[in-house]
Amino acid sequence: MTTRVIPVDPFDLVVFGATGDLAQRKLLPALYHRDAAGQILDDARILGVSRRRLSDDAFRALARQAVCGPDADLDADTLTRFLGRLSYTAADAGDDAGWPVLAERLAERPGRVRVFYLATAPELFGPICDRLGRAGLSRNGARVVVEKPIGKSLASARAVNDAVGQHFTEDRVYRIDHYLGKETVQNLMALRFANALFEPLWRAALIDHVQITVAETLGVEGRAGYYDTAGALRDMVQNHMLQLLCLVAMEPPGSLAADAVRDEKLKVLKSLVPITEASVAERTVRGQYRAGASHGGPVPGYLDELGDPTSRTETFVALKAEIANWRWAGVPFYLRTGKRLASRESEIVAQFRPIPFSVFDASAGPIEADRLVIRLQPDEGVKLWLNIKDPGPGGMRLRHVPLDMSFARAFGVPNPDAYERLLMDVVRGNQTLFMRRDEVEAAWSWIDPILQAWAASADRPKPYTSGTWGPSAAIALIERDGRSWYEGSE
Numbered sequence: 001m002t003t004r005v006i007p008v009d010p011f012d013l014v015v016f017g018a019t020g021d022l023a024q025r026k027l028l029p030a031l032y033h034r035d036a037a038g039q040i041l042d043d044a045r046i047l048g049v050s051r052r053r054l055s056d057d058a059f060r061a062l063a064r065q066a067v068c069g070p071d072a073d074l075d076a077d078t079l080t081r082f083l084g085r086l087s088y089t090a091a092d093a094g095d096d097a098g099w100p101v102l103a104e105r106l107a108e109r110p111g112r113v114r115v116f117y118l119a120t121a122p123e124l125f126g127p128i129c130d131r132l133g134r135a136g137l138s139r140n141g142a143r144v145v146v147e148k149p150i151g152k153s154l155a156s157a158r159a160v161n162d163a164v165g166q167h168f169t170e171d172r173v174y175r176i177d178h179y180l181g182k183e184t185v186q187n188l189m190a191l192r193f194a195n196a197l198f199e200p201l202w203r204a205a206l207i208d209h210v211q212i213t214v215a216e217t218l219g220v221e222g223r224a225g226y227y228d229t230a231g232a233l234r235d236m237v238q239n240h241m242l243q244l245l246c247l248v249a250m251e252p253p254g255s256l257a258a259d260a261v262r263d264e265k266l267k268v269l270k271s272l273v274p275i276t277e278a279s280v281a282e283r284t285v286r287g288q289y290r291a292g293a294s295h296g297g298p299v300p301g302y303l304d305e306l307g308d309p310t311s312r313t314e315t316f317v318a319l320k321a322e323i324a325n326w327r328w329a330g331v332p333f334y335l336r337t338g339k340r341l342a343s344r345e346s347e348i349v350a351q352f353r354p355i356p357f358s359v360f361d362a363s364a365g366p367i368e369a370d371r372l373v374i375r376l377q378p379d380e381g382v383k384l385w386l387n388i389k390d391p392g393p394g395g396m397r398l399r400h401v402p403l404d405m406s407f408a409r410a411f412g413v414p415n416p417d418a419y420e421r422l423l424m425d426v427v428r429g430n431q432t433l434f435m436r437r438d439e440v441e442a443a444w445s446w447i448d449p450i451l452q453a454w455a456a457s458a459d460r461p462k463p464y465t466s467g468t469w470g471p472s473a474a475i476a477l478i479e480r481d482g483r484s485w486y487e488g489s490e
């Protein structure tokens with residue numbers, strides 16, 4: 001099966017932080033792949049900017065490394081065409097040098113789509129936007145893309161949004177949450193809104209609870225400095241996990257227009273029941289990994305990696321969220337995410353309620369409640385667990401088995417990286433998969449009291465051994481309610 005590629009308008013994409021980790025690991029490879037797919041027209045340009053002094057050619061050499069990796073076998077003509085789009089300017093938000101050169105380069109192609117991607121430390125978002133504003137570069141429909149973390153709290157997120165908003169109107173600000181660019185996350189919308197089957201069942205009367213797990217096997221991978229100022233709640237829950245929760249819980253939007261979708265997500269965020277000092281111990285668990293095993297070998301604990309035995313930063317969170325509205329009242333949403341867990345698995349589980357009455361006698365065996373599992377990564381797909389009759393003679397015995405659709409098997413095409421889709425959406429001017437200011441701030445309004453309650457408590461995060469499923473308290477969190485975490489094969 002082939003995918004349909006619609007080329008985007010010619011653009012100038014300026015990447016600030018072009019020599020940094022995000023640009024090298026994600027942005028340049030994503031752009032290369034879109035170029036190779038024929039989505040980028042010949043005249044499009046990619047302008048790298050960072051503080052380092054580099055020639056255009058030296059930047060192209062870096063980009064070649066980023067795109068090729070150690071052993072990628074790439075088409076030489078496509079690579080030459082892609083590298084030919086690149087140029088480089090050294091500029092620093094803190095001084096005037098370089099900015100006139102960038103302005104001159106951009107002036108060579110007036111009137112085209114212009115995008116500034118801030119792949120830099122968040123402290124630079126404001127100063128870079130100020131520079132762009134003063135140089136007159138933020139006008140004429142120019143768009144700006146910002147990455148998380150957008151602040152560390154509601155107040156600091158507002159400050160970042162204000163600083164960006166001074167130069168770019170909201171319809172030109174693209175706040176990336178790369179989870180929204182993942183194929184299966186978009187499939188959640190297809191599953192819910194392109195099928196008549198699930199939507200009538202998608203409510204408290206039929207759904208017992210929802211689980212969202214984003215489990216990683218990696219540790220903090222040389223990012224301990226940043227990570228220690230964030231922790232799993234800020235790094236994963238405030239953005240990715242709450243976005244997933246919104247897509248599961250939102251009302252059907254009137255259309256897929258950006259604001260129609262974002263209005264519905266905002267209503268969910270505003271309906272989240274606050275977790276306060278009084279409920280934090282019962283509704284949240286934080287953990288921190290200790291030494292253990294991962295990928296078949298020993299790994300150090302978080303505190304050793306960080307070199308600070310006193311850190312109380314959590315590398316694992318499990319929590320019970322509740323949504324106070326007609327559709328979801330009384331349906332817990334259990335969220336868990338962590339680093340150095342037993343396997344890399346991200347999935348959403350909608351657990352249906354048991355049948356109200358059984359016509360089968362005891363010899364049929366137990367009747368399990370139905371369950372829909374949406375697998376985000378790896379092995380993207382959907383499993384619908386149902387009861388069927390065990391085949392063959394010998395009476396009526398029931399078995400719980402999944403209708404199993406693996407997207408890789410069904411479509412035979414690899415999923416593009418989330419950034420490929422999102423970068424092209426910015427050029428197309430489609431904000432549906434980007435977070436609006438009020439969404440980000442509503443998410444922080446729910447997260448802030450949890451952070452404050454944790455800070456006020458004398459408890460430390462509970463230790464867990466690397467390579468396990470987190471602290472036992474996370475199991476108790478759900479089992480206290482008579483439920484358990486989904487384990488894949490039941």
Ligand code: BG6
Binds near residue numbers: 216235236
């Ligand atoms: C990032 C977090 O936003 O998402 C990382 O900062 C995390 O800590 C990553 O590892 C997970 O993304 P993915 O796409 O690998 O699931």
